[in-house]
Amino acid sequence: MTERRASRTAVTVCQARAVADGRIAPGRFADPTAMPLLRAEEQAEVHRVREGRPPKGMAERFPYEMVRGAADIIVPRTVAIDDAARAGAATQVVILGAGLDGRAWRLDVPGATFFEVDHPASQQEKRDRATNLTGAPPIYVPVDFAHDVLTDALEAAGHHADQPTTWIWEGVVPYLTRDEVAATVAAIAARSASGSRLIVNYQLPSWIGEVVRKIIGRVAGRQNPWAAEPWLSTWSVDEMSRLLALHGFVVRSDQDLLEITQDLGVRLGRRNSMRSGRVAVAER
Template identity: 55%
Template sequence: MKAAEGSRTAVLVCQGRAAADGLAESGRFTDPVAIRLLRDDERRAVERVRGGEPPTRWVERVDHESVRACAAVMVLRTVAIDDALRERLTPQVVLLGAGLDARAWRLPELADRAVFEVDHPDSQRDKRARLAGLPEGVQAVRAAEPVRFVPVDLTHERLDTALAAAGHRADLPTTWVWEGVVPYLTRHEVARTVAAIAALSSPGTRLIVNYQALRPSIVAGQLLAKLLQTLARRRSLWANEPWRSYWTARRLGALLGRHGFTVVADEDLLAVATRLALATARRASLRSGRIAVADRPGRTGSTQV
């Protein structure tokens, strides 16, 4: 990500959620806030996907297919994470690499929880500018407990110091949502972040991690996407945000275990689709995306402050 610039992948993820809003067969997925966080030019591809009419110009078709493919993944990824979050409600929720996530505004269960959004300062400035355009009714959801924005560049700033300054309490259980970030970090950076999370996690804490397993279909898909974006004279999504690490369930579980977490669930997105009885395309790529849920032993269930 370039300085003074928001994340392009965060925009694509937001477009995917906006495109899928209310259209999942199971009726489980809605995100009416996502479309409101997009600018006019970013909404056009979303509207085409929702309308089911692909553009005829192949250059525009590249954007269309990127959003359509992202929407299919976002339904599964978001529902799995939301379910794990609701299953163990804690007084505090920390979204690591929050991007354009709208959970704090769309999930009623979080209305009275302390929600901390941690992200790179440039990405967070971009998001806060977009949030200023939300209707008063949407913003009123957080009137009693405003979101606490925590700008952190983890390459040279400490997570514990930044969160403490924002009011996070390490003595209270926290639900950590680490979505769409791990692939962009090296193994060393992932391990260092897990250590920082563990140091701030009391008994009863839950960590939800979205990560990628290495599969040939993913590598081939990225190479094809890069080629199409080059031909369409589009800057590759991975030019400034390349994937740097893949994990197996065993290796990630071992890392979490060394830091006091017990993995209670770990499944790929294809398994999520099967569980939700959702028809899916791109089955091979869905086997790469995974969701791990790990708990710090101690208090369980909903915890009030």
Template identity: 50%
Template sequence: MKTRPASRTAVLVCQGRAAADGLVAPGRFHDAMAIALLHDDERVPVDRVRGGGPPQGWAQRAEFEMLRATAEVMVARTIVIDAAVRSRLSPQLVILGAGLDDRAWRMSELAEVDVFEIDHPASQQDKHDRVGDLSPCARSLRFVPVDFSGDRLEDALVPAGHHRAVPTTWVWEGVVPYLTRAQVAATVAAVDRCSAPGSRLIINYQSPSLPAAVGRMAARAMTTFVRQPNVWAAEPRRSSWTAAAMRTLLTNHCFPVADDSDLLTVAARLSIPVKQRRSLQSGESRSPTARIDAA
């Protein structure tokens, strides 16, 4: 596997959840575990956002606005994916590109579920260090190292104890945009091969959007201007998908789409207040649930 640092976008996503915990959509969104996965210096911008007042200075203000927008995206995205997981619990839950996902620690519904976290070894080592002795609430938790750019998913999952004959819920959140279309298609094919009847795939992807692309360019330019690290430097965007193209890909691999909504629609449906409408409509935009119907 290629040597690379742990994912920095995973940290930003975790910071977004921590910043929103109990403040954005209270009663609907809670993630008290997120802050425990952050280092002390990573908690500083979280505390600023939770305090509500924009800081002085270009550098801190740029970081503040990026994290505040991320928090809004994460609320809608987390709620809709959690609800899909809860709607029909499978004996196995596989989280693809897990990053600092904390569902195995915060979702009590997983008490009878075996959870498999798939990620690059560098990111998994970073997570091991952050988790420490925190105990998951899932029945079991297994870390499975996989590099989506070259490894075969099934070659890693089977030795880890995943059973192909048992229904699985697959969560693929916040990863697709960082893979090429060929890598995405290969992963969906692998998920198909590893799925028994009754399995489901919950996948988050980005749809093509010129405003979103311009927004990302502006964000990168701002981080350069204020001499802040660019979290996307080592993790550039590599693919986007129209709803029709994603539906075709999933359907061709035995995953008919049950639902596909952009996150702005999700937020409206859940009465979640939104300030960054563009981020939810065309940024980390869509989260369809697909399933293999039970035989």
């Protein structure tokens, strides 16, 4: 396993869900678990964004804008994944690269056992923070996708490969190399009985996105969340669909976040990021 810190991008997306809760697409989006999973200073940032009080200095303004912008992106992504997960027939839900996702506590999938797979450093922090949540915790499975054998770790954790699983893989693919993504899909397939469903969020190649991330890196300096967690792979729709097909998954839907947002009937910003972020639902 590699030595590294708990994911900071996981904190940003959790803050984004806390900002959006009750404010963006109410009735379709809600995440009451987000705020309790945050530390006091992270919650303070959320309150600032919710109240529309941007700080004065450039350095302080950066995390504010990151969280504000991420809230728009996170809503369609969460709604699409929640809908697809609830529609799955599985009694096992595995959240891959779970970060500070609260689905194991908040998503109603009757009778399902939840597993959370994440890098050990991120998972340890999640376990500490999750003591603030009420309800049964998931089964924690520490795995570094770059070095560990996912199939063995799941077997040891009590996951049943002969029963259908709903897999949720949100906001993780860009942080893995193409080989790591391919190896993870192979491992998922090896433990996916008939009736399993893989919900995967991935990013299209986007030169505008790359330029924006470079500019953010220069302006943000130490506060840049991508400094320690750079994007390592993007996928075209065809590439992702071919990879999934290679491992026996049939893509049932694959939408960009803009399309999902339009279905929600809300107007949100970040149109370029919305076009390059996608949620595919595939079955085996």
